[in-house]
Amino acid sequence: MAGGAAVSSGQTISYGHLIDRTPWYKNSHLLHHVLMDTTVGETTFVRTFLHTEAMFLGSMINGLQSLPQWQDAFNHPTGSSNIGSLSALPFAPYMADGLGRRFTIIFGACLMVAGTILQTASQNVRMFIGARWLLGFGVNFAATGAPMLISELAYPSQRGQITSMYNSLWIFGSIVAAWTTFGTFHIGTSWSWRIPSAIQGFPSIIQLVFIWFVPESPRWLVSKGREEEALDILAYYHARGNAKDPLVEFEFEEIRSAIQKDSEVKRNVGWLTLIKTPGNRRRMRIIVAIAFFSQWSGNGLTSYYLNQVFDAIGITDPTLQLLINGILQIYNFFICVIASMLCDKLGRRKLFLISTGGMLIFWTLETVCFFLSSVHGNVAAAHTFIAMIALFGTFYALAYSPLIVTYTIEILPYELRSRGFTFFNFVICLSLVFNQYVNPIALKALGWKYYTVYIAWLVFEVTFIYFYLIETKNRTLEETSALFDGDDTVVALSNQAAEKAEIRHRATETKIDDSIEKQSF
Template sequence: MAAGAVAEGGASAGFTHLMDPNRKWYNNRRIIVLHAWIVLLLITSSMNGFDGSLLNSFQSLDTWQNYFNKPAGGRLGLLNAMQNIGSLAGYPFAPYLSDGLGRRPTIWIGATIMLIAVALQSAAQNWGMFLGSRFLIGFGLTFAANAAPMLVTEIAYPRYRAPLTSLYNSLWYSGNIIATWSTFGTNHIMNNWSWRIPSILQGIPAIFQFFLIFFAPESPRWLVSKGRDSQALQTLAYYHADGDEQDPLVQFEFHEIKNAIEIDRTVSANVGWKSLYATPGNRKRMIIIIAIAFFSQWSGNGLVSYYLRNVLESIGITSSTIQLLINGILAIWNLCWAVLASFLCDRLGRRFLFITSAAGMLLFFTFQTVCSAQYALKGTDASAHAVIAFIFLFYASYDLAFTPLIVSYTVEILPYSLRAKGFNVFNFTISVALIFNQYVNPIALKNIEWKYYIVYCCWLLFELVFLYFMIVETKNLSLEETAALFDGTDVTEGVHTNDVRHDEKDFDEKGSDSAYNATDIKA
């Protein structure tokens, strides 16, 4: 794919002018309610972020270290990897539940498993019980994390779809902040409640989802795929047009969804696991999705996310209080940058954010490596302080794209028929990358220390080159419109997903019927 491929037209030529300019998130009661339900889905990422940073914080607690006999090396690597091993066990089932039972039941199943797992972890009496709870947490998270972001992107009001879907992964850091600062607070409790209390807090989001998820709207795309067209239309109308089923925007969305799904039903290449690599467009999608999943974990961020204690001790910072304080401030820093990037994704574009992110990570990680080497050779406080500064700058760059965009970009470039399976491949790839990182990083840090950073410097250069040539711009397009960016002339006859053009006058004169005709798609 040529560098700089950009979609022309976008939402401004597709459906933006169909939206009531006076209908905003802050002045429309039904959009406010819709956003409240979306928050219930977004906290799935908070659960993941809480869990992802919990063990990092526990490693700075003397009570936890003493209770589990100071795990290190391969034993510590196994503990950190166990959650992802549990995720691997859930991946074969997650897409079938999301597509079969629906998005909401799949999230409820995940929340139920999470509550059981959190109870086991909080009450753990030995190493085996703690390991088992970690496996079960990963298993439950797989179901919720597969369905929740898809439901967000499939029910969101079109004007806010991209920022809200980008916020999904950005809110990973909200869980990170709660886990880090709650552990910072319990650090002064000189018994096992110092780590049991943060463990209990991890279950709060799952409690909300367990009791409330079935009150949230189901995906209109899933409803259409199950032949429940009238319910899908009612859902779109209720939340996107104050209940008006003849609203041009609602008609546009409904018939675009219906046409695309109907075509998928009639073309065997669009269904099943083989469809993920059956066409050039799908192969291109999967290459990008697998690559950004690996990049999100193999960019040097795994060193700080899971082994900050080791990194800080390598530059002479051994106080558990200082370690937890740095971890807590870093979590707030990350959340601010990720949320900012989420709201800029439609203005600056995905391609700009990805390339800027990779370039910044390469620059600042290289400086971090140089300063770490200086500390190892000379032991100066200035070089240690510089390492901390470059860690913060590295994460600011990382958060421009690899926090907000990896989930939203993945779900938006996948057509409905591939979305659950393709997103499952994305999550599976992340787990595989994490398991490798969590085993290798502590061993490499222990044996070659700062020299290990050079490996990531070389890898970050490769990431930058890959992203420059492969990332396709998708800003301001509907979910159905993005397909032509990858499929081009391979788009199935009868479905138009790239160059949808409407004449505002036609809608004024012809009403909702023209909305239907506008979605009839040609190759």
């Protein structure tokens, strides 16, 4: 194959030899791609602040609960609201598939700007809750379009790291939220909580400015029959604008083959399709599990009600609570970045196993420290408890911060991707409702005994991941999603794409030869 698209490796087709393996920071082509696609520079600014907006909603409330000014202004409310996110779920996938990933992000950002204005101007708890609903509604649209756009646009060798970095950067929002509330804590007026509320709007404003520099998903364009646009985008971002590059030809034909295959059954695709076939049931079993695991591993107690946990172990100074919260967020962010960079080297399954096993160990130690400090008043145990929170967070951040979105998106075929990802977000919302309403009641009623429930649950998580999670590293999106439908599907897709890419490549060479021959006459 004169410069062909792919070579056979056993039964399957390998495209690995076509990928530029030079580190992005040493390669001007890949540097340009990274600058424009999510990790550094302008578009990352947009996406980073998208994550800031979403994570701000949870982390800022955690910080505000330590502000006496906020507590007094709203008569010491308890619980939180996640209904806005749930309300958006039925609509987000249809917008993402029908109008595009970019439009969905833009729509969500506009809603978040409106919600920010309302929250900042809140005069009573009803206005505040209404603003929270609008923010949650907008976040879900943006958070549906963004990870799919990133994953479907990324260079093959960078997709895992970039998509994992997307979810990891949510913690950047936690850092901004935690330190903003810490900085405004000593303001004696309502601006102590209005300033953090107002800052939520800046990320969305920046996003609305820079989103116009981000291209649409080539897979979405192919699904709409706009194949030339899709090919141009792949060429520009993956091969310095060379549409005849073997990797671009292979990617393009594989995308076309996969979407054509999915389109053959598109008329029958609905929500029930997610559980109709054995392969889809395997997907949804894993997706539902990691969604619940991401929120029900004990992290919910420290994500939203860290102040109540501190009160229970005798750390009641609001300044100290906010300071510890801010430091923990910075620490977790660096762990997430490191884990994101390792996801293709170590693999998804190994990181999930290490992460969940580590959480089990340190949650058990947290339980012991919580018992000694809250029941027996042991000061040393209280300080050790804080260290255990940090170590527990370290292992949580190895997989559940960076990988849950990456893994969910890459195991779903194109036609089911938006619906499957929306269902994943729905399960996240359900688990958050449990965290926000059940955890504080159970913690108050049971104290340290409530921690033992999560020990048993973490044992179940480790067992489930060991037996059911499938490794997906170093595969294209199409090959990864096909894993669940049988090895023959992976081989067929890869072979079909390689054959079509080879035909396209030879046709191009023939045209060039004919042109040269005509010129010679």
